[in-house]
Amino acid sequence: MKSVDLLLLGASQVVTVDGGRAGPKRGARDMNKLGVVEDGAVAVHRGRVVAVGTTNEITSTFRGLRRVFCRGRTILPGFVDAHTHPVFAKMREDEFAMRCRGADYEEILAAGGGIHASARALRIKKQGELVEGIRERLDNFLLHGTTVVEGKSGYGLTFESELKSLKALRQAGRGHPVSVVRTFLGAHAVPPEFRRKRNIYVSEVAERMMPEVARQKLADFCDIFVERGAFTIPEAEIILKSARRHGLKIKVHADQFRDGGGALLAAKFKATSVEHVDATRKRGIDALKKARVIPVLLPSASLFMGLKHVPQARRFIDAGLPVALATDFNPGTSPTENLGLVASLGCSLLGMTPEEVIVAITRNAAAAVGREDRHGRIAPGRRANFVILDAPSYTYLPYRMGTNLVHSVIVRGREVVRAGRILPRKRR
Numbered sequence: 001m002k003s004v005d006l007l008l009l010g011a012s013q014v015v016t017v018d019g020g021r022a023g024p025k026r027g028a029r030d031m032n033k034l035g036v037v038e039d040g041a042v043a044v045h046r047g048r049v050v051a052v053g054t055t056n057e058i059t060s061t062f063r064g065l066r067r068v069f070c071r072g073r074t075i076l077p078g079f080v081d082a083h084t085h086p087v088f089a090k091m092r093e094d095e096f097a098m099r100c101r102g103a104d105y106e107e108i109l110a111a112g113g114g115i116h117a118s119a120r121a122l123r124i125k126k127q128g129e130l131v132e133g134i135r136e137r138l139d140n141f142l143l144h145g146t147t148v149v150e151g152k153s154g155y156g157l158t159f160e161s162e163l164k165s166l167k168a169l170r171q172a173g174r175g176h177p178v179s180v181v182r183t184f185l186g187a188h189a190v191p192p193e194f195r196r197k198r199n200i201y202v203s204e205v206a207e208r209m210m211p212e213v214a215r216q217k218l219a220d221f222c223d224i225f226v227e228r229g230a231f232t233i234p235e236a237e238i239i240l241k242s243a244r245r246h247g248l249k250i251k252v253h254a255d256q257f258r259d260g261g262g263a264l265l266a267a268k269f270k271a272t273s274v275e276h277v278d279a280t281r282k283r284g285i286d287a288l289k290k291a292r293v294i295p296v297l298l299p300s301a302s303l304f305m306g307l308k309h310v311p312q313a314r315r316f317i318d319a320g321l322p323v324a325l326a327t328d329f330n331p332g333t334s335p336t337e338n339l340g341l342v343a344s345l346g347c348s349l350l351g352m353t354p355e356e357v358i359v360a361i362t363r364n365a366a367a368a369v370g371r372e373d374r375h376g377r378i379a380p381g382r383r384a385n386f387v388i389l390d391a392p393s394y395t396y397l398p399y400r401m402g403t404n405l406v407h408s409v410i411v412r413g414r415e416v417v418r419a420g421r422i423l424p425r426k427r428r
Ligand SMILES: [Zn+2]
Pocket: 083, 085, 253, 275, 328
């Protein structure tokens, strides 16, 4: 008998999301193979998975210092949210109310709403004040089963405020159970003061912010919003070339409202992922497949904005691409930290299967943030991050729309959420 730190025993299902070729799961056949162990168990030692099997197999090989019985519950890999905007000064509920009462985007902008309102509010905040807000949001992610969050800057839009945003994100992540992957999104929008001299802002991002972000190692990724009203393809090329020169990996917000060639650009720059892609046509899809770029689809933003566009998940999956789903958590168009809800929308709005949505918020999402080596599946050698759902099968996750089924969350082999509450640090 081998002695290990922790045994999880008797789960009605352990969903490993393991197996198949290395990397994300591509296409319908692969994405529908989850790897489910009934009456499952997991052995954990020093924060890593040692073995997965049936409860009989595991108890005949391992003795656990601590044993957790998971009868009637389902164990999944910790969820990975591959696309969020968590660094902002305040929520925008007034703007939401205005929109519900019939105001259009122009009226909201005129009343001081939208992304520029977020920028104005953020610029006057101190780093420490931002950290507090981000920590609260990370707690919320954790309570919904998310153990890795990709977080972007992009509400500062000045040299000082973008750096402050990334530093706040780094500080908020320190000592928090949720791992944070940082993305520099200085090219989120052209700030109003540069409207008539866009090229100056583009070089500010490419020549001043980028080198400093890289020098201080403030981000793994650079992202850019390529869209009418945001950045053009030639502007994006300048910024992405600078990102590449400074060793940042690439993400692109593209084709949300119309196919403006953003997916082709992402493919050309061998981006790790491309985000939104609601309107991407066949040429773009083919290019993404060839360049092995992962589409990250954001259905909660579509839902919240009234379903004018819905990402075409089936076109990507049926073309053999790996698809990830994310919340797009932000104060304007998707104020939710709930990936379980996004999984429901993946099934109901995008035509995905329960198996595909689970893959899309675990293994494929981990690949979309460059953490596939550690996160996104339950397999020997991987980090022991798990979500334990109060449900007898994984199908309940997309089925119980909007209900938080998370019973407990384990990070590096330690229980950090139990019975829907974050445990105080000393008891972990
Ligand atoms: Zn976004």
